[in-house]
Amino acid sequence: MELFDILLSASFWAAAVRIASPLIFATMGELICERAGVLNLGIEGIMVIGAFAGWMTVYLGGGLWMGVAVAMFAGMLFGLLHATLTVPFGLSQHVVGLGVTLLATSVTYFAYRLSLPEVTSPPRIAPFQPLEIPFLSDIPILGEALFSQTPLTYLAFATVALVSLVLYRTPLGLALRAAGENPTSVEAQGLSVMALRMGAVIVGSGLMAVGGAFLTMSAFSSFFFEMVNGRGWICIALVVFGAWKPGKALLGALLFAAFDALQIRLQQTPLGAHVPYQVFLMVPYVLSILALVLMSRRAEVPAALMIPFNKGER
Amino acid sequence: MRLEPIANPSALRLFGLPTAALALTVVIASLLALLAGADPLATLGLILKGAAGSKFAILETLNRATPLIFTGLAVAVAFRARLWNIGAEAQLYAGAVVTVILGTGALGALPSILTILIIALAAMLAGALVLLGPVLLKTRAGVDEVVTTLLFNFIMLLFISYLLEGPMKDPTGMGWPKSASLDKAARLPRIVEGLRLHWGFALALIAAGLVWVLQTRTTLGFEIRAVGQNIEAARFAGMPVDRVLVKTALLSGGLAALAGFSEVAGLKGNLTLDLSPGFGYTGIIVAMLALLNPLGVVVTAIFVAGVFVGADSMSRAAGVPTYIADILLATSLLTMVLALRLTRARLRRR
Numbered sequence: 288m289e290l291f292d293i294l295l296s297a298s299f300w301a302a303a304v305r306i307a308s309p310l311i312f313a314t315m316g317e318l319i320c321e322r323a324g325v326l327n328l329g330i331e332g333i334m335v336i337g338a339f340a341g342w343m344t345v346y347l348g349g350g351l352w353m354g355v356a357v358a359m360f361a362g363m364l365f366g367l368l369h370a371t372l373t374v375p376f377g378l379s380q381h382v383v384g385l386g387v388t389l390l391a392t393s394v395t396y397f398a399y400r401l402s403l404p405e406v407t408s409p410p411r412i413a414p415f416q417p418l419e420i421p422f423l424s425d426i427p428i429l430g431e432a433l434f435s436q437t438p439l440t441y442l443a444f445a446t447v448a449l450v451s452l453v454l455y456r457t458p459l460g461l462a463l464r465a466a467g468e469n470p471t472s473v474e475a476q477g478l479s480v481m482a483l484r485m486g487a488v489i490v491g492s493g494l495m496a497v498g499g500a501f502l503t504m505s506a507f508s509s510f511f512f513e514m515v516n517g518r519g520w521i522c523i524a525l526v527v528f529g530a531w532k533p534g535k536a537l538l539g540a541l542l543f544a545a546f547d548a549l550q551i552r553l554q555q556t557p558l559g560a561h562v563p564y565q566v567f568l569m570v571p572y573v574l575s576i577l578a579l580v581l582m583s584r585r586a587e588v589p590a591a592l593m594i595p596f597n598k599g600e601r
Numbered sequence: 602m603r604l605e606p607i608a609n610p611s612a613l614r615l616f617g618l619p620t621a622a623l624a625l626t627v628v629i630a631s632l633l634a635l636l637a638g639a640d641p642l643a644t645l646g647l648i649l650k651g652a653a654g655s656k657f658a659i660l661e662t663l664n665r666a667t668p669l670i671f672t673g674l675a676v677a678v679a680f681r682a683r684l685w686n687i688g689a690e691a692q693l694y695a696g697a698v699v700t701v702i703l704g705t706g707a708l709g710a711l712p713s714i715l716t717i718l719i720i721a722l723a724a725m726l727a728g729a730l731v732l733l734g735p736v737l738l739k740t741r742a743g744v745d746e747v748v749t750t751l752l753f754n755f756i757m758l759l760f761i762s763y764l765l766e767g768p769m770k771d772p773t774g775m776g777w778p779k780s781a782s783l784d785k786a787a788r789l790p791r792i793v794e795g796l797r798l799h800w801g802f803a804l805a806l807i808a809a810g811l812v813w814v815l816q817t818r819t820t821l822g823f824e825i826r827a828v829g830q831n832i833e834a835a836r837f838a839g840m841p842v843d844r845v846l847v848k849t850a851l852l853s854g855g856l857a858a859l860a861g862f863s864e865v866a867g868l869k870g871n872l873t874l875d876l877s878p879g880f881g882y883t884g885i886i887v888a889m890l891a892l893l894n895p896l897g898v899v900v901t902a903i904f905v906a907g908v909f910v911g912a913d914s915m916s917r918a919a920g921v922p923t924y925i926a927d928i929l930l931a932t933s934l935l936t937m938v939l940a941l942r943l944t945r946a947r948l949r950r951r
Contacts, residue, residue: 368935376943376948378942379938382885382889382938387935389882389927389930390931390932393931396927397633397924400924401637521752523747523748524748565762566759568759569755569760572752572755572756575752576748579748583742598602598603
């Protein structure tokens with residue numbers, strides 16, 4: 288019966304929304320890249336550098352929103368690197384993506400060691416505080432879960448709406464989707480596939496970095512090694528699970544986060560005394576694989592995903 | 602802008618561009634050293650000295666290269682078929698676990714050579730099985746193997762953590778999460794008595810030779826290349842594509858597992874959670890720099906190991922963070938793939 292107690296508690300749903308927030312940013316970032324036809328495996332490293340850049344900015348005296356902006360800029364820089372290598376030069380998106388992840392991660396660790404050589408426990412910053420929305424936050428359960436979160440969480444939901452709007456309701460979105468489905472048709476319209484794809488990867492990488500920044504600026508308030516811990520890879524699975532659609536990907540992220548919040552709470556129940564804690568910690572990764580297995584037959588993969596486009600070639 | 606193929610690249614292009622890529626990497630390393638307040642030339646010198654400046658340094662580099670040759674081969678074999686095995690880390694640990702289970706008395710009193718042989722084969726089998734799951738998901742259900750193999754790494758590490766705190770915990774380990782030590786009969790001996798280099802290195806060289814023979818002299822090698830070059834054409838030509846992919850995966854997983862076997866049986870003697878500082882991931886760099894050539898893997902693995910060993914020793918002396926090694930390798934990977942592309946094509950504004 289403890290399961291029901293957990294599922295009916297507002298704090299559980301609030302935690303689920305909190306856990307989902309960084310995933311939502313990064314999943315939207317990856318979704319934009321893939322909709323334009325580029326798989327971005329740099330996501331894991333870009334989240335790491337986003338987490339560090341945002342935190343470091345605040346630690347050095349910058350404002351919180353300044354930190355978010357710096358994180359986003361750092362992510363966009365690595366996005367530019369990824370885009371340059373994969374789009375005009377058409378290099379393997381797998382190799383470049385993994386290279387970017389390794390580079391962003393090691394640059395971060397290098398910078399961390401350089402700026403804080405002697406620390407044993409990383410310094411803390413004053414993170415984003417919850418912002419209660421008047422009236423709405425008084426609704427039982429839903430109020431605490433959705434309307435007593437930090438501004439970054441609201442921004443995550445706004446991002447989904449914005450991505451969805453741009454993708455489906457604007458000429459830019461149409462061109463972007465076409466770049467991932469049928470790039471030749473885009474060129475026939477006189478638009479540049481290269482510009483669209485590069486733009487998508489740069490903006491998408493910026494969003495991934497904000498997802499990383501959420502971890503240090505809203506969730507944990509300090510930076511430590513391996514804090515991203517595979518979240519980037521999970522987001523790639525979430526894009527597949529969401530069938531490359533922003534709304535569905537959002538649902539996927541929330542569902543996933545609910546399971547994650549549940550496993551944390553289940554560790555404290557009598558079940559947790561019998562089952563090793565590692566089994567609970569495996570849940571997110573196992574769920575991601577299951578999600579991939581369930582959805583990959585049905586999903587409509589962007590037809591030109593991972594296929595480099597070269598003008599004049601068919 | 603568009604990419605235009607170059608039919609007959611000049612010698613300057615063929616050799617100049619990769620050299621430029623390497624030079625760029627060195628420039629970046631120097632800048633990083635400057636940033637850390639150290640003398641760039643001295644830093645590079647210290648890395649070189651730490652990697653190859655003494656007999657001890659060279660042996661240390663070769664020891665570090667051993668697991669990288671295995672994981673590099675694992676990646677090279679898989680990538681050749683465009684099977685994106687990013688899970689060498691998990692397969693390595695599978696091999697290590699089996700090595701510990703069989704090497705701590707489970708086999709009884711057999712001659713040492715037989716014990717080691719059985720353990721090596723069992724470790725390979727375990728690694729192969731770990732990759733079998735993702736590859737069957739790929740061939741049967743169309744699930745992308747990049748993400749599944751990546752996620753498997755995290756699951757495997759948690760599983761090892763459970764084993765080391767539970768069933769496989771060393772009762773004499775003072776509460777430290779490590780396994781019991783291997784029996785003497787299960788340990789890989791040193792190649793030359795007195796020199797700190799174990800038979801794992803020789804085994805890695807043999808493996809590289811065997812993989813080279815397989816890739817260039819056998820039907821399976823031909824099929825692997827055909828599947829990698831054009832999967833549709835291979836299918837059309839009547840090749841059993843799925844079966845080739847499964848065989849590739851078994852080979853790749855087995856090779857990665859040998860890295861775990863050789864680290865435990867040759868170097869560490871037991872299993873801990875930090876057995877591999879990312880050997881599985883570094884194997885990708887090793888394989889790519891070697892252009893997926895198995896013999897090239899030996900060379901690049903020694904180079905990559907040298908960078909790591911050298912950076913470790915430099916860091917102790919000059920105070921530049923050791924992560925400079927990872928930055929160097931990531932940069933050399935990215936600049937090298939770009940340089941190689943530019944030897945065969947140029948970007949034209951049009």
